[in-house]
Amino acid sequence: METILPLLSDPTAWVALITLIVMEVVLGIDNLIFISILTNKLPPEQREKARKIGIGLALVMRLGLLGTVAWIVQLTNPIFEIFGHAFSWKDIILIVGGLFLLWKATKEIHHNVDPVDHKEDMVGGTATNTFSSAIVQILLLDLVFSVDSIITAVGMTPHLPIMIVAVVVAVTVMLLAATPLANFIERNPTIVMLALAFLLMIGTTLIAEGMGLHVPKGYVYAAMAFSALVELLNMLARNARTRKRQAAKH
DSSP states (O other): OOOSGGGGGOHHHHHHHHHHHHHHHHHHHHHHHHHHHHHTTSOHHHHHHHHHHHHHHHHHHHHHHHTTHHHHHHTTSEEEEETTEEEEHHHHHHHHHHHHHHHHHHHHHHHHHSOSOTTSOTTSOOGGGHHHHHHHHHHHHHHHHHHHHHHHHHHHOSOHHHHHHHHHHHHHHHHHHHHHHHHHHHHOHHHHHHHHHHHHHHHHHHHHHHTTOOOOHHHHHHHHHHHHHHHHHHHHHHHHHHHHHHHHHO
């Protein structure tokens, strides 16, 4: 197995490592938004535990997939063809994951717009099985994002130690950001709807990628950043109006 020591003196390896870490962190935003929305549906005492388990599973899964890089790369090989377009296992995983995200986000939007029965969880079950359902759903999305992440990493560097370090750093950032992000989403109801819209866009992008239509990630994240900026300005305006009303009362 290749060791990391010879790579420490290689400037090219450091550039690849920094680039890969940034890419892994950015790709992890999708996963983090999903985990935040999903765990916020749990009782307060279970949320942080579910986040740690979900992100921990993401780390284990990605490191496990890195150990089978040769097999992962083969997932891009065509296995069948429809209307002249060849599909690989990677395409199928992305399409299934995208459909799952579309279904999940649509269902959650319905719950937010028409919250008739809050006793149901996101899969229509009772609150008693919400925790296990959340973990299973996080695991499913972890698989989709992990496969996409590892295949992208393999395309950027041939060095396995660099991939491992980048994955560990990115997942650590996710772990540190998970609770603050989830708390921020919970405190701001309008952010929930924005995050669900992000999931719809991410799901659509995954399906498009699986169908062979390349969607530059930069466009997707630029749109997300612009929407988040607009919502931030709206929040600042609302807070300013609230402070003004409170000052008027005194």
